[in-house]
Amino acid sequence: MKRFIYPSSIETARALTLHLIKLLNDEPEKVFHIAFSGGSTPALMFDVWANEYSNITPWERIKVWWVDERCVRPENSESNYGMMRMLLLDVVPIPHSNIFRIMGENKPADEAVRYSHLVRKNLPVENDMPVFDIVLLGAGNDGHTSSIFPGQEHLLTSSEVYEATYNPNSGQSRIALTGQPIINAEKVIFLIMGKEKADVVSEICMSGDTGPAAYVAHHAREVELFLDQSAAAKLK
Numbered sequence: 001m002k003r004f005i006y007p008s009s010i011e012t013a014r015a016l017t018l019h020l021i022k023l024l025n026d027e028p029e030k031v032f033h034i035a036f037s038g039g040s041t042p043a044l045m046f047d048v049w050a051n052e053y054s055n056i057t058p059w060e061r062i063k064v065w066w067v068d069e070r071c072v073r074p075e076n077s078e079s080n081y082g083m084m085r086m087l088l089l090d091v092v093p094i095p096h097s098n099i100f101r102i103m104g105e106n107k108p109a110d111e112a113v114r115y116s117h118l119v120r121k122n123l124p125v126e127n128d129m130p131v132f133d134i135v136l137l138g139a140g141n142d143g144h145t146s147s148i149f150p151g152q153e154h155l156l157t158s159s160e161v162y163e164a165t166y167n168p169n170s171g172q173s174r175i176a177l178t179g180q181p182i183i184n185a186e187k188v189i190f191l192i193m194g195k196e197k198a199d200v201v202s203e204i205c206m207s208g209d210t211g212p213a214a215y216v217a218h219h220a221r222e223v224e225l226f227l228d229q230s231a232a233a234k235l236k
């Protein structure tokens with residue numbers, strides 16, 4: 001597991017954006033299937049990407065997928081798609097046909113099946129699971145990642161690509177990329193920032209499979225952590 005630690009959140013956001021652009025530039029013929037997380041953490045990176053690095057990004061070679069979605073309409077402030085659209089996708093010249101959103105307004109169980117099929121149809125499949133080029137993950141203070149919360153460990157070993165689930169704290173319905181396609185990705189990158197995330201970062205780096213984020217970090221093929229200094233505060 002490689003760690004990249006920066007003094008501030010904006011420097012972390014910039015470094016990760018430049019890292020993604022470098023990965024794209026290293027393979028100039030390749031189309032990248034990238035699954036993006038939502039929540040509050042990637043907002044700064046989306047903003048930085050749109051405002052500082054749009055003109056050096058090969059947008060036509062990025063296929064945008066989602067790691068998870070809250071089951072709300074896209075206009076709702078809770079929508080992971082809505083947040084990324086507002087800050088990044090509506091601002092940059094990415095072809096509309098490269099964007100594959102989870103329809104949070106649909107019936108969750110049906111949408112999990114529809115989106116799983118769409119992913120299987122568009123991505124290479126190995127080990128009976130799709131292979132994303134990059135899965136960009138966040139982590140909650142409670143150790144959740146994607147929308148796999150502590151107590152929902154069955155989602156880590158599910159044979160479905162996406163499953164309908166819920167946030168046990170709010171009861172909100174969710175659709176989540178499960179553990180096996182995360183582990184099967186070419187590369188998993190965590191973006192974790194803020195002092196309230198210091199415990200989950202230390203679990204990921206220094207303990208066992210104590211929660212969903214730690215589990216996928218320990219089992220994925222290649223893992224990189226992009227952290228700000230506050231999130232890395234408890235690392236030795």
Ligand SMILES: O=C1O[C@H](COP(=O)(O)O)[C@@H](O)[C@H](O)[C@H]1O
Pocket residue numbers: 037038039040041042067068069070080137138139140141144145146147
């Ligand atoms: O609910 C979610 O939580 C995680 C972490 O979000 P953050 O707000 O603590 O950054 C996120 O990765 C996931 O996509 C999101 O739906």
